[in-house]
Amino acid sequence: MCVEYDGSEFHGWQRQPNGDTVQSALEHGLSIAARQPVAVTGAGRTDAGVHARGQVAHFDLNEVVDEHALLNSVNALTPWSVAVRSLQRTSDTFHARFDATGRRYGYRVSQVPVALDRKSRVVVPERVDFDRMNRAARGLIGTRNFESFCLTQSETTNRVCTISEAEWHAESREGDHTFRILADRFLHGMVRAIVGTLLEIGLEKRSESDLERIIAAQDRREAGPAAAAHGLILEEVYYANE
Amino acid sequence: MCVEYDGSEFHGWQRQPNGDTVQSALEHGLSIAARQPVAVTGAGRTDAGVHARGQVAHFDLNEVVDEHALLNSVNALTPWSVAVRSLQRTSDTFHARFDATGRRYGYRVSQVPVALDRKSRVVVPERVDFDRMNRAARGLIGTRNFESFCLTQSETTNRVCTISEAEWHAESREGDHTFRILADRFLHGMVRAIVGTLLEIGLEKRSESDLERIIAAQDRREAGPAAAAHGLILEEVYYANE
Secondary structure, eight states: OEEEEOGGGSSOSSOOSSSOOHHHHHHHHHHHHHTSOOOOEESSOOOTTOEEEEEEEEOOOSSOOOHHHHHHHHHHHSOTTEEEEEOOOOOTTOOTTTTEEEEEEEEEEESSOOOTTGGGOEEOOSOOOHHHHHHHHGGGOEEEEOGGGSOTTOSOSOOEEEEEEEEEEEOSSTTEEEEEEEESOOOTTHHHHHHHHHHHHHTTSSOTTHHHHHHHHTOGGGSOOOOOGGGEEEEEEEETTO | OEEEEOGGGSSOSSOOSSSOOHHHHHHHHHHHHHTSOOOOEESSOOOTTOEEEEEEEEOOOSSOOOHHHHHHHHHHHSOTTEEEEEOOOOOTTOOTTTTEEEEEEEEEEESSOOOTTGGGOEEOOSOOOHHHHHHHHGGGOEEEEOGGGSOTTOSOSOOEEEEEEEEEEEOSSTTEEEEEEEESOOOTTHHHHHHHHHHHHHTTSSOTTHHHHHHHHTOGGGSOOOOOGGGEEEEEEEETTO
8 A cells, every 4th residue: 555644643654552653543444444453564664753655555464355445444544644545456475665676755945934834844044055965965876885874773784775866856936945865775764864964064064075974984973963854755665566 | 025824724815803814914923023013915815725835915114124034023923824935125116916917826636545735635536537627728728707717706897817827737646636727817716616617527527618608608606616725725926027
């Protein structure tokens, strides 16, 4: 299924003992709708406050159900802040996380005050040099060890990712920019650490060449602070057979 | 000034005895910030629930003030649901409404459930034929009397408008479409009546050729019902000297 959610109303994706999470809301709704206990696995476990427009998740059912009816039921049984946009049967072996070949995130920054969609844009009132950030961001492209942008509690030991796109785009409305980043995989906290570091470069608190030194250091303390969660959106997850 | 607002939190643009309106919120904030009574005139008076990303408004001050300081003050003195994006000095004769040469609105429809930005998108679960709507919408282009799409309480007697753009565009995310319409002026309730009529055509409740008959009738009862307010956004106002 393809899932959209407003991260400001959840304590992140992953099921946890306390607090509403997207995974729990979906499992609750699907279990009632399908009349059987349902466990949901997402392509990416977004942090508290992070949104998704194109999260992908899978679940297994013991019995065949009507997909259209299930889609309607689950949306009626989950809060407004989460929406299953589409739902389709896959092969028995499909795995939303392990089969994903790429993920695309967006990070929205406004240089002027915002009112509409203010839960998914971050306001940076100081003048940011987007060209400077884009020159620096080109250094992210490629297959590298991104340890310096990974939170230490991350469960995996492999810190190598391949970033194929990393660029700020001006939106049609003056003052708004979106950072688009595409990679085969992302480490925990990676996009926000990259955006936080780039913003320091855009604000001329760091030199353009700093990024190369930070990557080489393989030390999270060398990178900038994590950018605010609510600017980040998981836009799309890619699979080989699409 | 260029103003963005979340229409769901206001009873429309225009000042009124009861209820919060965008005009009142701006006048309140500006009067305190500029230390003098301020009356604000907008380019368009949006209805309750309608949003704006690019509303333009003007006001007169008795004394020269620092624009940058005024921008910061007014944003601090108004609710989060309204934001003055920019503010600039104009000639004494500039009038936000009378000098405007064009207005562009957007109307967002999603064919699938939504969670993020759900206050500014309308969900239509039935299959809509956007190509059919676009063929019909071409009949709107030109200088015509749009009486049939005007609420009767409208104050003006001139019902002639020139529409130069009227088309549905697919968004990057599957299932989402935006209707973009540009005209020199719009009558009261006009965009929502047009969208409501087009949706009936897209849902095959009306024939494609109905639009021509409706325009010729010059009777609001011939058109379809007004589409929901929260899908509508005043995107931009144009002036001759820009």
